[in-house]
Amino acid sequence: MKNNVKITRIKNSMTQEQLARQVGVTRQTIGLIEKGEYNPSLQLCINLAKSLNKTLDELFWEVDTQ
């Protein structure tokens, strides 16, 4: 699943490790979510959105640009 987690994290000057600690997962899990190789649970999506001060839409909603 494509998402804006990586770009938002970088904009917030956070490392993968810091974000992982805030939401209670491992750094590997954050890396996998950013690469779109793992679809997080709704609870984890909410925790990520809260940590990054964004809405779920801003982080995970795919807009078709075609």
Added chain:
Amino acid sequence: MKSWISFLLPDDEYKEKKMLYFFTEGAIILFLSLIVMMICNKFFNLDTETVLLAAIAIFLFYVTGRYILAGMEYTDIATKHAYKKELRVICIRTIGFVIIFMALYLIFINIPSSLNNWVEILGLLISVSVVSFLSSYISLKRSYKKNKELL
């Protein structure tokens, strides 16, 4: 989700999901192997102890093997420095295990009386240490490779 298996699962949701897959795959392979052994038992006389041991080994080797190869044990190892540091920890842990095991064996069991007994105990100790070291090493290497790609 509440289940009695929860105590065996990691807190991280990705690891938890993967482990559930490994346990399920292991259980299905175990089930199929038991059916195969049941059919084989019609043609050859299989010893009960062998069948039970094989069943346990199949499940344990499968789940452990998948866990090691998945590269999810060392989730924070993503730099060369951290990799080398962790490798040193694995080496020290293996050497520590050898020394402590040997010391406890000599103190509480007995000092091997013949060359054969020495070979037996050292052989066992070295085999266990090598398997333990190799499994940790492979897991570390796979984790490092996976984490590097995710940076």
